Amino acid sequence: MRGRLVRRHTEQERARHEGATKGRSVVKFRVERDVLAEAVTWVARGLPTRPPVPVLAGVLITAESSGSVTLSAFDYEVSARITVEADVEEEGTVLVLGRLLADISRNLPNKPVELTTEGTKVEVTCGSSRFALLQMPADEYPTLPTSPEPSGTVDGSIFTHAVAQVAIAADRGDSLPILTGVRVEVDGEKMTLLATDRYRLAMRELTWSPTASDASHVALIPARTLSETARSLGAVGTIDIALGSAAGGEGLAGFEAGQRRSTSRLLDGEYPKVAKIFPTSSETEAVIATAELIEAVKRVALVAERTTPVRLRFSDGQLAIEAGTGEDAQASEALEASVDGPEIQVAFNPGYLLDGLGALGTDFTRISLTGPLKAAMITGQTSQDGELDPSYRYVIQPVRLAG
Amino acid sequence: MSRRQFQVPRRIGDGSPDDTGCTVLHVDMDAFYASASLRTRPELVGTPVIIGGGGRSVVLSATYEARAFGVTSAMPMTRARRLCPQATVIPPDHALYAEISRAVMRVFEGVTPLVEPLSLDEAFLDVGGAVRLMGSPAVIAQMIRDQVVREQGITCSVGVSSTKFVAKIASGLAKPDGMLVVPADEVVAFVQQLPVAALWGVGEKTEEALARLGLRTVADIARTPRATLTQSLGVATGTHLHDLAWGRDPRGVDPVRREKSVGHERTFGADVGDPVVIRQVLLDLSEKVGARLRAQRLVGRTVSIKVRFADFSTVTRSRSLRDATDVSRDIYAAARELYEALGMQRARIRLVGVRVEGLTGSDSTPVQVTLDEPEHGWRDADRAVDRAASRFGAGSVRPASLLTKGGGRATEEDRGDLD
Secondary structure (H helix, E strand, O other): OHHHHHHHHHHHHHHHHHHHHHOOOOOEEEEOHHHHHHHHHHHHOOOOOOOOOHHHHEEEEEEEOOOEEEEEEEOOOEEEEEEEEOEEEEOEEEEEEHHHHHHHHHHOOOOOEEEEEEOOEEEEEEOOEEEEEEOEOHHHOOOOOOOOOOOEEEEHHHHHHHHHHHHOOOOOOOOOHHHHEEEEEEEOOEEEEEEEOOOEEEEEEEEOEEOOOOOEEEEEEEHHHHHHHHHHHHOOOEEEEEOHHHHOOOOEEEEEEOOEEEEEEOOOOOOOOOHHHOOOOOOEEEEEEHHHHHHHHHHHHHHOOOOOOEEEEEEOOEEEEEEOOOOOOOEEEEEEOEEEOOOEEEEEOHHHHHHHHHHHOOOEEEEEEOOOOOOEEEEEEOOOOOOEEEEEEEEEOOEEEOO | OOOOOOOOOOOOOOOOOOOOOOOEEEEEEOOHHHHHHHOOOHHHOOOOEEEOOOOOOEOOEEOHHHHOOOOOOOOEHHHHHHHOOOOEEEOOOHHHHHHHHHHHHHHHHHHOOOEEEEEOOEEEEEOOOOHHHHOOHHHHHHHHHHHHHHHHOOOEEEEEEOOHHHHHHHHHHHOOOOEEEOOHHHHHHHHHOOEHHHOOOOOHHHHHHHHHOOOOEHHHHHHOOHHHHHHHHOHHHHHHHHHHHOOOOOOOOOOOOOOOEEEEEEEEEEEEOOHHHHHHHHHHHHHHHHHHHHHOOEEEEEEEEEEEEOOOOEEEEEEEEEEEEOOHHHHHHHHHHHHHHOOOOOOOEEEEEEEEEEEEEOOOOEEEOOOOOOOOOHHHHHHHHHHHHHHHOOOOOOOHHHOOOOOOHHHOEEEEEEO
């Protein structure tokens, strides 16, 4: 009886000891408050509030004696990783709650921060502030996709703007998962971003610098992830993009800017053929000042309900916008416009129309129409009589009556 | 077929009833489905005839000869056959009923634009504006009765009064093939002679509640203080009944009244557990609902299904579409999705139904079409099917999957309704 008790005791001890060295490892480093706060905030930004597995709420911190600390987060779809300089005393890996660490580091006084493991806790010390965070089991954390070799480089601000222009047209529902993505196609120096939810379609062409001049890839990246990634990387100079086999497999795309690296899972499936959706000719073309048009549509749309359209009537030198019929509230407004071609009236979902106009980013808007029930194309130009900028095209399907 | 039979109250006035101010007409076809079906079976006129399917379906309509045996609508067919074994049973022909209904409604619309259809076979008319041109309400009512029987070969009964609910009671009392005028100044006396069940809004539950208060006639309600009524029946029902008991019914004839939903259901001859059969039936019902919506130029945004199991427990599920539709294929897609979501493991099913709700006029409902919608898509296919059906009969063009079995239609019964 006594012997058995003793034996059990030693087993427990061993287990506890193993846990401390295996799951809860040791680390000790010192880092600047701003550096830590920025890094944790960036890494933790996409962490799920209710993770499917508890460890996914963590940020993995790896300190290397060479003087760097890498913070990583991963939710099986998106991975984010950032490396910062630090004064590392003991190298190792720990896992702590990401959002909590981000909140703490943002609120610390502006002094060097020290992270040290103390048994099952991670101590964060800064000046006279002291926090103890519970260690999460780092050995249960999934392996992050390896950082891929870039397939090419793109200007950060151009890419971020392009993604924002296109992502608005991606589907937010769940009826057809493939349409929740942005289709990224690379053909040599030409990169084409495209998204559609079947009611409108946005396409943007831009130039990038591929590592191989004959680069050719097609990747379907979830729109939400792509815009989030682009926005968080865009501020920094250029972005390296890894596609295809360079990304370490067909199912992944990688992005890297400075010390920030992220990967995204790709959507799987055949993207619908969209080439024939672009109108090849038009009957009526109108050029209108973008800002005025947006303002007017917004005002008139105030009386439009969920499904009711705004009606645009293009006639000589004028665009009349109206909404509401019969017993409903009605609104109308007229704008100056240079209209070329026969008079035409067409009805649009005001939200879809405003999405496209807002994404243009040019002072003037060109609307090309072929018929009241045919898809219309919206493009931008810098002046009333200026050159058309074909790099961004927004195609929108009109609203018709059910009868 | 009215729920309960009442005696015609005694008149207090003398001479011919004064129809001044009695501008509300309630026109109700007599045994509509039965009369309509007998147009092509004249040899059966004057004999008991029941309209309904086989097996476990219910009576849709019956001739007055069959009603004499106690047959009423909504009674199970098996019971009706027992009560009246000598009756001829005719399966319903909904397309025919819809066609006659349209023609009859056109007669009404020739009299006044203020026509409020309640179902295929009854409507309220406000003839206030037609009096100067066509004569007194009673004269107009007689004209309508004559024209309907002349054009359609079936009779109708008309109630004439100053309010909707009295006109409706009057038409029920005038049946069959009759007319009853309740003069405006006799309305109170008229309604107060009726039992409480005659009032609009009094079903079995309310009738029981009134009986507990010792109220059996409308006069009893009229003499009961409002406060007592609202206390035991709730504010809405209490005030409503008290108003009616004094002949007050502020509802006008509302011509823009639209159907709230269109549905079709099928009761199986024997319970079905095979999901393949259920899907086929859902497709068939969706086709029918779509056709009805298109015929009435309506579209709807919400699709619902109803499944009744062998033990009579019933589930309904609904889902709203992005845009209103009248396309059979869209309705079926939603119905099937709802059915699959029930995740049933070959449960024995007695009845399935498909319904479209949230209806609006198709000529005024905007639809956001997709960029890739073909110029001639399923909408046009549906319309082609409708045209074929109008020439060669319903079901002349059907989805191929319904051509083989359709689930043993002979012993089953479909029931469509507008709500």
